[in-house]
Amino acid sequence: MEHNREIPTCEVCQKPANQTCGGCKLVYYCSRAHQKLGWREGHKFKCCAFKIQFSDNVGRHMIATRDIQQGEMIMKEKPAIMGPRMSSPAHCLSCGKKLEPIKIGDKYDFYKCSICCWPMCGQKCEKADVHKPECKIMTDMKYKCTIKYEEPNKSEAAYCVIAPLRVLLMKQSNPQQYENICNLESHIDERIGTPLYTILKANLTTFIIQVLGMDFDEETILKVASIFDTNAFDVRSPDGSKRLRAIYVTASMMNHSCRPNTRHIYLGDDYNMALIATVPIAKGELITATYTQSLWGTLDRRRHLKINKCFDCDCERCRDPTELGTNLGNIYCSLCNGPGSEHSLTKGAMLLSTNPLDESATWKCEKCDHFILSKQMFWGNNALKQDLNKLNKSNPKDFEEFIQKYSQTLHPTNHLVIQAKLALTQIYGNQKGYILSELPDHLLQRKIDLCHELLEVADKIEPGWSRFRGTLLLDLQAAMTIQTKREFETEKLTKAGAQDHLMESMVLLQEATNILRVEPHMREALEAKIEELSSQLENGENESECISID
Incomplete structure (x- = not known):
């Protein structure tokens, strides 16, 4: 017997419909015309693949309202404030560009x-709307700013007042957006006694209340600063010349x-954020981003987040002493891997945290009774990080x-070795002397091997x-293409x-x-890569047709 099924109806006219909204997949239309009409009449404000929920365990969070495909743009959002x-x-208060001094008279x-x-x-940025209020x-x-050029890259603490000031000014100019921002999590209670907020309490509040005469109390000012610190995304231009902080209310x-299912990019001069699904996300699943560096070990990531x-992050990766089998935070046991251990059954044994969610937990060998204290791990990590940071970024010998x-x-x-290997992949093939x-x-071959190793970690x-x-x-793929060409020319x-082999490279591309x-x-670079690889292929025009960047 055939069961009755509810026939979808058009969102506009309520007649039977078979065309689904391409965004949310939740509403139907009988025609393209009614889809456009429905969009104009309000669906554009409701059409999305996610919803915001609240729970006692994780607070406000974002979940998928339908299945989301890998590579799909989940949302695009304008910054509420930058x-x-x-x-x-x-750097420039309008565009965020790092500034270089100019000669004025006999000085810079x-x-x-x-x-x-x-x-x-310059004058254009001076007159920009963002700077006027x-x-x-x-x-x-x-009030006149007193920042002047003294030495290259001198850090200026005076910039701490600008972002909170811009939010406070919105109370009059855009009260709805001001409320949206003020409703975000601040964690002010945890920050208020820290050294940074002790300084802000003295400097920021004095500037807002006494210098500018604004009608805000100390608590509100510090809360706004804390909202920025808690919620802001680090925004950088593709060429690295501009760097800002921005709040995206929905994002x-x-x-x-620490193993997110999205990545975000910034589009245009207005830095609209586009959120991209890196893996398929099932309906009802959490939509997550990372607020730290993926290549750091658990000790560093969790301390940074705290x-x-x-x-305190307690995600799947943080709970696993091996960090999902990557061993990013692990070191070898000095006893099991000491002199004369070449043929020992314990060769390769590592020290693992006895409780990854407790940074004070001891680190114990997986095969013997040897252990070290967590503070020893911190000291060792910090010492090696300093060594790594001192290396010449254009000299592969130092990293090797x-x-x-x-x-x-x-x-x-280990995360320090991985960072060294990543640096090598960027030097080999790109730096002068290593084109x-x-x-x-x-x-x-070393570059190819390093790429394969890093891809295993990335997965x-x-x-x-x-x-x-x-x-x-x-x-x-670039390295493999060069290698294939050489091996063909030498009749290997x-x-x-x-x-x-070239078609394998084409698949990677x-x-x-x-x-x-x-x-x-990236569009120009991708087009160049496609053209370059296609030129290496016989009948390249046919092969290149399988790739599109539109």
Whole structure:
């Protein structure tokens, strides 16, 4: 017997319909015309693949209201407010560009706003809408910025007042957005006694209340500063010349995960955030982002999140002593791997945290009784991080020596070794003296091997279409193409074999293109890669047709 099924009806006219909204997949239309009409009449404000929920365990969070495909843009959101970092070298208050001094008379200084004297790019940025409200109130109160050029990259603490000031000014200019921002989590109770907020209490509140004469109490001012610290995203331009903090009200509702299922990119000069699904997300599943560095070990990630975001992460990766089998935070046991252990059954034994969710827990060998205290792990990590940070970023020898020097101490995928290996993939093929076409065969193979190693790690900690994976695939396919060409020219490969290898590279490039094509600044690079690889293929025009970046 055939069961009666409810026939979908048009959202506009209520007649039978068979066309689904391409965004939320939840409403139907009888025609394209009614879909456009429904969109204009309000569906555009309700159409999304997620909803915000609240629970006692995780607070506000974002979940999928339908199945979301890998690579799908889940949402696009304008920044509610943008501002400079708490402390930074001189940069433009309007566009965020790091400033270089210009010669004025017989000395160097920055271009200054002709009204309030804050360093700016020039007249265009000086007159930008984002700067006008703060400029006016400072000018009305006869305040002039005193920042001047003294030395390159000098950090200026004065920038700490700008972002909170911009939020406070919104109470009059945009009260609804002001309320939206003020309703975000602040964690002010956890921050109020910290050294940073002790300084802010003295400096920021004095500036707002006494210098600018604004009618806000100390608690409100510090709460706004804390909301910025808790919710702001670090926004950078593709070329790295601009860096800002921005609050995206809806995106702030996402939960953190050290193994996220999304990545975000910034589009245009207005820095609209686009949230991209890196893996398929099932209906009802949490939509997550990461608020820390994926390549850090658990000790560093959890401490960073506790200090900067005021919560203790207990995600799947943080609970696992091996970090999902990557061993990013692990070191070798000095007893099991000491002198004469080459043929020992305990060779390769590692120290693992006895409780990854407690940074004070001891680290014990997985095969013997040897253990060390957590503070020893912190000391060792910090010492090696300092060594790593001192290395010459354009000299592969330093990074190769670092890896070799600590090969008996650090697991091959320890986070410090992984960061050294990532640096090597960026040097080999890109730095002067190590251009890809000029690399000797052994260094070309080294780059290929490093890319494969890093991709294995990426699959576990940033699965799917992450930017990390996309850029690694681009590097790998470029190196493989050069290697194939050389092996064909030296008759190590037949023409057919070379063709097969080049098609493998084309498959890698296709995946990289799928991942990175949403990022506008990558379009030109992807087109160049496609053209370059196609030129290496016989009948390249046909093969290149299988790749599209539209």
